[in-house]
Amino acid sequence: MSRLDGRVAIVTGAGRGIGASLARIMAAEGCALVVNDLGVAVDGGGEDQSPAATVVDEIVSAGGTAVANYDDVADHASAEKLIQCAIDEFGRLDVVVNVAGILRDRMIFNMSEEEWDAVVRVHLKGTFNTSKFAAIYWRKAREGKYRLINFTSGSGLFGAPGQPNYAAAKLGIVGLTYSCANSLGPYGVTANAIAPGAATRMTATVPEGRRRMRPLSEEDPQRSPDNIAPPVVYLASTESDWLNGRVIGANGYRISLYNNPEVIREISSPEPWDMDRAFEHIESSFRPAIEGRRMGAPRPRTSGDEKRGGR
Numbered sequence: 001m002s003r004l005d006g007r008v009a010i011v012t013g014a015g016r017g018i019g020a021s022l023a024r025i026m027a028a029e030g031c032a033l034v035v036n037d038l039g040v041a042v043d044g045g046g047e048d049q050s051p052a053a054t055v056v057d058e059i060v061s062a063g064g065t066a067v068a069n070y071d072d073v074a075d076h077a078s079a080e081k082l083i084q085c086a087i088d089e090f091g092r093l094d095v096v097v098n099v100a101g102i103l104r105d106r107m108i109f110n111m112s113e114e115e116w117d118a119v120v121r122v123h124l125k126g127t128f129n130t131s132k133f134a135a136i137y138w139r140k141a142r143e144g145k146y147r148l149i150n151f152t153s154g155s156g157l158f159g160a161p162g163q164p165n166y167a168a169a170k171l172g173i174v175g176l177t178y179s180c181a182n183s184l185g186p187y188g189v190t191a192n193a194i195a196p197g198a199a200t201r202m203t204a205t206v207p208e209g210r211r212r213m214r215p216l217s218e219e220d221p222q223r224s225p226d227n228i229a230p231p232v233v234y235l236a237s238t239e240s241d242w243l244n245g246r247v248i249g250a251n252g253y254r255i256s257l258y259n260n261p262e263v264i265r266e267i268s269s270p271e272p273w274d275m276d277r278a279f280e281h282i283e284s285s286f287r288p289a290i291e292g293r294r295m296g297a298p299r300p301r302t303s304g305d306e307k308r309g310g311r
């Protein structure tokens with residue numbers, strides 16, 4: 001018995017990189033797959049059916065079950081067709097993995113409106129589109145263990161100087177994921193986000209000096225996109241009911257659990273804040289909390305197989 005036997009999933013952006021790897025590994029675990037990919041360049045230009053078709057051929061040759069789909073996830077009506085494709089082909093839909101993405105890197109002062117819109121459209125609107133139509137189906141179907149797995153990025157979680165559009169979209173995806181986690185529980189749906197790190201054509205476009213994390217060479221097996229699959233397969237399985245509204249990091253052989261935003265210091269006043277008092281209390285309360293962390297508050301450590309905390 002494989003871990004995803006009987007499950008039906010859509011993986012978007014599954015013609016290349018992380019998505020292709022996830023599709024192959026999920027299929028090997030018994031999942032029937034819709035392999036979606038528009039086949040665009042890293043900047044979103046052009047269209048090509050061969051990446052999705054090739055991944056489907058590979059899966060089918062290996063004895064798995066998959067069909068190709070070439071819809072643009074960023075187009076509202078096309079995303080509806082993509083969700084319907086799984087239902088038409090396999091009679092149900094259990095898992096949506098939103099991986100599709102593009103880059104148009106630029107410092108904020110140089111970024112054009114078009115560069116902003118293109119990236120936000122594919123990542124944020126694309127994730128909204130598929131999530132919405134899957135949620136409509138899950139709300140009606142009601143009898144499953146449904147999974148929404150969205151792809152965020154360290155660029156969004158921590159900020160990336162040359163990627164304000166991408167960072168905004170990727171952190172927007174976290175807010176969208178939390179909202180789905182909060183609203184879709186009654187219909188059997190969990191929603192979580194993955195923050196991956198792997199060598200793909202996308203990371204190859206980021207100049208050396210601008211890479212946030214560069215601990216491994218491109219040839220190191222830890223950079224393989226296959227390393228993203230274990231937490232994704234776990235989330236896609238029927239065993240992950242308890243895991244909802246979280247961000248999971250997957251980078252090399254490390255799988256991390258991020259904390260969700262929390263208030264770390266709070267000051268309050270019984271009456272409207274006097275400006276002088278506000279200045280004084282904000283500095284005396286918040287500043288040590290921020291500067292203490294910068295000065296090297298202990299980094300959570302790992303031991304053996306168990307890692308607690310993250311960055």
Ligand SMILES: NC(=O)c1ccc[n+]([C@@H]2O[C@H](COP(=O)([O-])OP(=O)(O)OC[C@H]3O[C@@H](n4cnc5c(N)ncnc54)[C@H](O)[C@@H]3O)[C@@H](O)[C@H]2O)c1
Pocket residue numbers: 012013014015016017018019036037038039040041042044051071072073074098099100101102122126151152153154195196197198199200201202203
């Ligand atoms: N590779 C990393 O280290 C890394 C780090 C952080 C986040 N991510 C995220 O992981 C995901 C996968 O990235 P990757 O590195 O595999 O990139 P990739 O460029 O190798 O693959 C992305 C795929 O998405 C497809 N795509 C783009 N726009 C689409 C659309 N509108 N509709 C359907 N398909 C579309 C492309 O054709 C491509 O095949 C992305 O969301 C990316 O932002 C990757």
